[in-house]
Amino acid sequence: MxxxxxxxxxxxxxxxxxxxxxxxxxxxxxxxxxxxxxxxxxxxxxxxxxxxxxxxxxxxxxxxxxxxxxxxxxxxxxxxxxxxxxxxxxxxxxxxxxxxxxxxxxxxxxxxxxxxxxxxxxxxxxxxxxxxxxxxxxxxxxxxxxxxxxxxxxxxxxxxxxxxxxxxxxxxxxxxxxxxxxxxxxxxxxxxxxxxxxDPGSSLLADRGLAGLARCLGEVTAALVQRPSYQPFVGAGVRVVDGKPSEVVCTPTRDAEAHLRRVRERLASPTWAAVFPGATAEVPADQPDVVRVVAPDDGTLKIGRAAEAIGGGGELFTLVK
Known part of the structure; x- marks a missing residue:
């Protein structure tokens, strides 16, 4: 020990x-x-x-x-x-x-x-x-x-x-x-x-990967950021605006165009369309090295399911990697 x-x-x-x-x-x-x-x-x-x-x-x-x-x-x-x-x-x-x-x-x-x-x-x-x-x-x-x-x-x-x-x-x-x-x-x-x-001089926010995901996720009420097998961090959280929640997922990328295309194809599949109905994927204009998925609330699905999919069996990694 x-x-x-x-x-x-x-x-x-x-x-x-x-x-x-x-x-x-x-x-x-x-x-x-x-x-x-x-x-x-x-x-x-x-x-x-x-x-x-x-x-x-x-x-x-x-x-x-x-x-x-x-x-x-x-x-x-x-x-x-x-x-x-x-x-x-x-x-x-x-x-x-x-x-x-x-x-x-x-x-x-x-x-x-x-x-x-x-x-x-x-x-x-x-x-x-x-x-x-x-x-x-x-x-x-x-x-x-x-x-x-x-x-x-x-x-x-x-x-x-x-x-x-x-x-x-x-x-x-x-x-x-x-x-x-x-x-x-x-x-x-x-x-x-x-x-x-x-000494706050070397905080987690000084980690480029964590800082980028914090910027991408924005003002979230709850969030989970995890590193799968020492690969780059992936983050998910819940934004709430005027009482309406949205699931937000952010992942770093080295090839934004190809990565964005893969994520959009997966979101259109029956499996992920059922988890994140109405979801959109984008590369933020101010973050060309990040892909972000935003799924509006449908009024029935669990709030926080994106973060739960990271922290549970890691299913979310199959969507964004």
Whole structure:
């Protein structure tokens, strides 16, 4: 375990960015070296929270929790977007609220990054920092540095007292290392070999592939970006405009004309026409190295099915590759 975590740390270099006492600004850099300007969407901003070295990152999941709650209140079909950004922890939200004082369902935004077998999570919300720290102290977690209102804890398999309410739960490993601060809660499966950082200078948005997909996807309420077998990232998400959702899929390309032709042919097939009725494919005018598919909502199909097709069996790759 220690050898594997050390290897992760060596590749990762740094884990979570922008973790000083004052919250990092909720705006993304206006440009990335070597790329066109990246609009400061929710996804692009979230990518600045985490630092990792390519090709270590293999999956990024994002959710605008505040927007999802509003959408679900108006239309129950949007319930399929709940949990984006914190994955399997969604099913344990009530238990987490009781054990560590953090309910992921109440987060404004959430980001979950998978890096060579380890996972990093960031939740943004109005946390009761003192109450959350008290919960970890009660769990006999090992207290680390405390600076500018941000406190670190070592828990899970490395720090929690044996038999504690957290250690007994199947999700304990997700909280091996934790940082609690104003408006943010950060956690990772990685153990002591991984260190937090306050240097946002080399964030995920500096990855040209991720930045390009963030630009292509636009302002999404939920998104999943994944790298199949260390090939270029493919991204999918849900845009919502005036309460109407659209499925969006973006993939990089080296031959836009041929790639676009293949995708359009596949979209016309009975299989994909049933999944994405009315879908269109294009090469964005400002991104000649990307193919984008947009499918309007038909009022019956599952919202978020494109991202689900990436995260499940990877069926979506057969459409866009």
């Amino acid at each position: 220690r050898r594997r975590v050390a290897a992760v740390a060596a590749v990762l270099g740094v884990v979570v960015a922008g973790c000083s006492g004052a919250p990092a600004p909720d705006t993304a850099p206006t440009s990335v070296a070597g790329t066109s300007p990246v609009p400061a969407t929710g996804l692009a901003t979230a990518l600045t929270w985490v630092t990792a070295a390519d090709p270590a990152v293999i999956r990024v999941e994002y959710g605008d929790g505040a927007a999802v709650r509003e959408l679900v209140a108006r239309n129950g079909r949007f319930v399929s977007l709940e949990g984006y950004g914190y994955g399997p922890l969604h099913a344990h939200s009530a238990a987490l609220a009781d054990i560590i004082g953090v309910d992921p369902r109440k987060s404004r935004q959430a980001l979950r990054v998978t890096v060579v077998g380890e996972r990093i999570g960031v939740l943004r919300s109005d946390f009761d920092v003192a109450a959350v720290n008290a919960k970890f102290e009660a769990l006999s977690a090992q207290k680390g540095d405390s600076k500018d209102g941000v406190t670190s804890w070592l828990t899970g398999v490395d720090g929690a007292a044996p038999g504690s309410p957290l250690a007994r739960r199947e999700f304990a490993k997700a909280f091996n290392q934790v940082r609690v601060g104003p408006e943010r809660f950060e956690h990772t499966t990685a153990a002591t070999a991984v260190s937090w950082t306050d």
